[in-house]
Amino acid sequence: MLTGSVVMAKDPLADAGLHFDDLNKLRVLEPEVAQKTTELKEECKEFVDRIGQFQKIVGGLIELVDELAKEAETEKMKAIGARNLLKSVAKQRESQQQQLQALIAEKKMQLERYRIEYEALSKVEAEQNEFIDQFILQK
Amino acid sequence: MCVLFNNGTHKELVSCVGWTTADELYSCSEDHQVFKWNLLTNETTLAVKLHDDIFPIDLHWFPKTVGGKKQALAETFVLTSTDGKFHLASKMGRIEKSVEAHRGAVLAGRWNYDGTALITAGEDGQLKIWSKSGMLRSTLAQQASPVYSVAWGPDCDRILYTSGKQLVVKPLQPSGRVLQWKAHDGVILKVDWSSVNDLILSGGEDCKYKVWDSYGRLLYTSSSHDYPVTSVAWAPDGELFAVGSFNTLRLCDKTGWSYALEKPNTGSVFSLAWSADGTQLAGACGNGQVIFAHVVEQRWEWKSFEVTLTKRRTMQVRNVVNDAVDVLEFRDRVIKASLSHGHLVVTTSLQCYVYSAKNWNTPLIFDLKEGSVSLILQAERHFLLVDGSGLYVYSYEGRLVSTPKFPGMRTDIMNTQTVSLSNDTVAIRDKTDEKVIFLFEALTGKALGDGKPLTHKMEVTEIALDQCGTGSDRKIALIDKNRDLYLTSVRRFGREQKINKIGTMVHTMAWNDSANILCGIQDVQFTVWYYPNAVFVDRDLLPKTMFMKDASEFSRAPHILNYVGTQVTVRRADGSLVCSSVVPYPTLLHEYAGSARWDDALRLCRFAKDQTLWACLAAMAMANRELTTAEVAYATIGEVDKVQYINSIKDLPSKESSLAHMLLFSGHVQEAESTLLQAGLVYQAIQVHINLYNWDRALELAVKHKTHVDTVLAHRQKFLQDFSKKETNKRFLQYSEGVEVDWEKIQAKIEMELANERERAATASVRSSVAPRR
Numbered sequence: 083m084l085t086g087s088v089v090m091a092k093d094p095l096a097d098a099g100l101h102f103d104d105l106n107k108l109r110v111l112e113p114e115v116a117q118k119t120t121e122l123k124e125e126c127k128e129f130v131d132r133i134g135q136f137q138k139i140v141g142g143l144i145e146l147v148d149e150l151a152k153e154a155e156t157e158k159m160k161a162i163g164a165r166n167l168l169k170s171v172a173k174q175r176e177s178q179q180q181q182l183q184a185l186i187a188e189k190k191m192q193l194e195r196y197r198i199e200y201e202a203l204s205k206v207e208a209e210q211n212e213f214i215d216q217f218i219l220q221k
Numbered sequence: 222m223c224v225l226f227n228n229g230t231h232k233e234l235v236s237c238v239g240w241t242t243a244d245e246l247y248s249c250s251e252d253h254q255v256f257k258w259n260l261l262t263n264e265t266t267l268a269v270k271l272h273d274d275i276f277p278i279d280l281h282w283f284p285k286t287v288g289g290k291k292q293a294l295a296e297t298f299v300l301t302s303t304d305g306k307f308h309l310a311s312k313m314g315r316i317e318k319s320v321e322a323h324r325g326a327v328l329a330g331r332w333n334y335d336g337t338a339l340i341t342a343g344e345d346g347q348l349k350i351w352s353k354s355g356m357l358r359s360t361l362a363q364q365a366s367p368v369y370s371v372a373w374g375p376d377c378d379r380i381l382y383t384s385g386k387q388l389v390v391k392p393l394q395p396s397g398r399v400l401q402w403k404a405h406d407g408v409i410l411k412v413d414w415s416s417v418n419d420l421i422l423s424g425g426e427d428c429k430y431k432v433w434d435s436y437g438r439l440l441y442t443s444s445s446h447d448y449p450v451t452s453v454a455w456a457p458d459g460e461l462f463a464v465g466s467f468n469t470l471r472l473c474d475k476t477g478w479s480y481a482l483e484k485p486n487t488g489s490v491f492s493l494a495w496s497a498d499g500t501q502l503a504g505a506c507g508n509g510q511v512i513f514a515h516v517v518e519q520r521w522e523w524k525s526f527e528v529t530l531t532k533r534r535t536m537q538v539r540n541v542v543n544d545a546v547d548v549l550e551f552r553d554r555v556i557k558a559s560l561s562h563g564h565l566v567v568t569t570s571l572q573c574y575v576y577s578a579k580n581w582n583t584p585l586i587f588d589l590k591e592g593s594v595s596l597i598l599q600a601e602r603h604f605l606l607v608d609g610s611g612l613y614v615y616s617y618e619g620r621l622v623s624t625p626k627f628p629g630m631r632t633d634i635m636n637t638q639t640v641s642l643s644n645d646t647v648a649i650r651d652k653t654d655e656k657v658i659f660l661f662e663a664l665t666g667k668a669l670g671d672g673k674p675l676t677h678k679m680e681v682t683e684i685a686l687d688q689c690g691t692g693s694d695r696k697i698a699l700i701d702k703n704r705d706l707y708l709t710s711v712r713r714f715g716r717e718q719k720i721n722k723i724g725t726m727v728h729t730m731a732w733n734d735s736a737n738i739l740c741g742i743q744d745v746q747f748t749v750w751y752y753p754n755a756v757f758v759d760r761d762l763l764p765k766t767m768f769m770k771d772a773s774e775f776s777r778a779p780h781i782l783n784y785v786g787t788q789v790t791v792r793r794a795d796g797s798l799v800c801s802s803v804v805p806y807p808t809l810l811h812e813y814a815g816s817a818r819w820d821d822a823l824r825l826c827r828f829a830k831d832q833t834l835w836a837c838l839a840a841m842a843m844a845n846r847e848l849t850t851a852e853v854a855y856a857t858i859g860e861v862d863k864v865q866y867i868n869s870i871k872d873l874p875s876k877e878s879s880l881a882h883m884l885l886f887s888g889h890v891q892e893a894e895s896t897l898l899q900a901g902l903v904y905q906a907i908q909v910h911i912n913l914y915n916w917d918r919a920l921e922l923a924v925k926h927k928t929h930v931d932t933v934l935a936h937r938q939k940f941l942q943d944f945s946k947k948e949t950n951k952r953f954l955q956y957s958e959g960v961e962v963d964w965e966k967i968q969a970k971i972e973m974e975l976a977n978e979r980e981r982a983a984t985a986s987v988r989s990s991v992a993p994r995r
Contacts, residue, residue, distance in 0.1 A: 199799065199800070210802060
């Protein structure tokens with residue numbers, strides 16, 4: 083009878099949406115549902131974690147790619163600069179050559195002047211030697 | 222030349238530079254700033270910050286000398302700008318005045334030499350003259366194209382400016398003749414006109430620079446450069462000039478050839494300026510730099526010594542005979558130096574150093590009143606310094622001997638061609654009247670003789686005093702505008718000045734340092750006048766005393782630098798030095814004649830067997846009244862008539878008449894006559910004129926002294942008969958009326974005169990032989 087009364091009493095509780103779990107604590111949800119809910123919660127958490135992780139990884143990747151892009155850009159600029167420099171070196175050399183040519187021409191003129199001076203001096207020397215010889219012979 | 226750089230203080234191209242003192246420079250740039258550069262402290266300070274729309278183009282300092290008086294410092298400058306204005310600014314950087322001058326940019330602004338006028342040239346093709354305070358005086362010229370550059374003539378009476386490819390010289394007087402010629406194949410960008418040597422310099426877009434004389438004759442044209450010539454500037458002493466172009470700086474001799482080339486990395490050099498002492502050069506560069514250059518590696522040679530300016534304050538002396546090297550250090554920058562007559566004279570900005578070639582260790586040093594010595598001339602006993610305010614003769618012991626001066630003297634334009642120094646005389650050609658030569662006693666600084674200067678009939682371009690012998694025989698050689706060479710004596714002794722022509726087409730000349738031998742280049746002949754004095758003794762003999770040689774080895778337009786010992790050094794137009802030797806005999810002969818060793822002189826001539834030398838001896842002997850030697854010499858060169866005349870002189874009874882005949886021999890008729898008249902030998906004087914067919918003077922003398930009128934008439938009659946002519950001379954007709962000609966009587970009279978003379982000479986010689994005994 084007592085048992086009967088308990089069973090009897092059980093049903094109204096369930097009808098009222100109250101349940102007892104295994105630990106005989108009063109629950110609003112059915113223990114089964116509650117468990118499932120907890121499981122879902124756990125799974126969701128895990129999912130969120132994973133998504134977060136994924137985002138982090140992707141973020142890293144993007145950063146890396148950006149960096150690479152930047153580096154590629156600078157390298158590209160460098161290459162263009164080098165190419166331009168190469169082109170202008172030819173011109174630079176040309177102007178340098180021109181300058182050196184002018185300096186050489188100047189030195190050549192100086193050399194020519196020295197040559198003329200040397201020739202004149204040699205002539206004077208020859209004349210003087212001749213004069214000395216003559217002088218000695220006549221004496 | 223060594224170039225120093227200064228990093229760009231300016232942010233834009235530098236358009237112009239100008240010196241105030243030897244160590245302070247102002248530069249203006251398109252970044253609207255004017256900077257002051259102090260070279261002693263290496264400081265650069267901002268002098269003027271211009272308004273943002275003023276782009277300066279040209280800068281010129283007000284001249285330091287005003288009306289012969291020296292100002293302490295240049296205080297103001299003119300700055301021209303692109304907005305058509307010029308600005309007068311003070312040294313402190315304050316713009317005193319801005320004047321609206323041209324439409325378009327003002328491309329150039331120049332003060333004249335005495336600071337009384339400013340000329341501006343504009344993009345609108347106008348040239349305007351302004352007063353010192355910036356009031357418009359006149360518009361000198363107007364043309365369709367911009368005037369890029371303008372320069373004042375040496376006397377500030379003419380203006381040189383550019384007109385496209387042409388150069389124009391325009392006198393300030395409206396009546397003056399304008400000279401205009403095509404100078405370049407491209408637009409002319411810069412011109413300069415030296416006040417010292419009167420030469421014009423131009424540079425243009427045809428990448429050439431050219432040198433002209435003031436008549437527009439082309440003296441030098443450079444080869445084509447790689448870039449247009451953007452600036453040219455004469456050094457203050459007129460010996461050098463600088464040329465600027467893109468990445469190029471060139472230093473050239475006044476004859477055009479180039480001493481040095483520098484290729485600084487500066488962009489175009491837009492403006493060049495020399496410091497007043499001529500040792501430093503500044504350039505305004507296209508890349509915002511201001512460059513400074515110093516002239517080094519100058520060389521002086523004398524006999525076996527070679528002196529080189531190695532650094533600004535260091536000289537190296539090398540004796541090429543034993544390779545001994547001395548290094549001379551100076552406290553300040555070396556400005557001028559001269560090596561000659563065994564002494565080296567060096568002036569720095571404060572002191573003068575005198576070294577003897579025998580001892581390079583202990584120079585004699587004295588302070589200079591004013592640092593900027595522009596010319597040093599040396600003679601055997603003393604030397605001459607020229608600075609901005611005067612001429613000073615110093616002895617080699619450093620004593621100030623004299624300071625010759627004359628009114629209106631301008632020392633800033635004196636050069637070796639217009640001043641000459643010998644042991645006893647200083648000669649200076651005047652600038653205002655180029656025909657006039659002032660002569661001074663070197664030891665006192667007083668004008669020679671009666672103080673009247675020597676005046677030639679033509680403008681004189683070059684003068685030179687001989688270096689040897691006594692002061693009373695001092696001769697001056699001068700070349701005039703027609704390139705004729707004249708010789709005259711410096712001291713006159715009352716007699717009429719005679720200027721004798723001894724050469725034509727002479728372009729350059731020099732006296733020897735040890736004997737009075739003159740060398741020169743006459744047209745295409747190198748000529749040595751072994752004894753130029755021959756022209757005063759026996760004119761006809763002069764050509765025989767000259768030595769000539771083809772001058773083709775000196776090429777076109779050579780210049781004789783010096784004639785030391787037996788060596789002539791010539792600078793060719795291309796800049797090379799050419800030496801040529803002259804036989805040493807004439808020098809020896811001069812020495813013998815100078816010390817009256819006639820036997821030695823004869824022996825030398827016999828040894829050398831040279832007709833020229835014999836001719837020299839003949840002239841020297843006649844000049845010294847050494848008849849025996851002269852007779853021998855004349856005989857050797859085959860001048861029989863002269864030998865005979867000398868013999869007849871020897872036979873003359875009295876000293877006076879032989880002296881007179883010697884004077885006659887040299888063609889000095891007047892002197893001969895006055896000598897005879899002074900001695901009372903009237904008949905002899907008359908006879909001299911009769912012999913010369915100088916009838917009028919003979920008759921005049923006869924009538925004046927009331928003697929020998931009949932003698933004159935008789936000779937005249939005989940002369941007319943011989944040539945079967947009739948008497949037409951009125952005076953002779955008049956006198957012949959009352960006089961009867963009797964040859965016998967005349968002969969007797971002549972005999973008597975001669976006997977008288979003989980008698981007098983005898984007593985005179987007795988008296989003179991008695992006199993010393995007393």
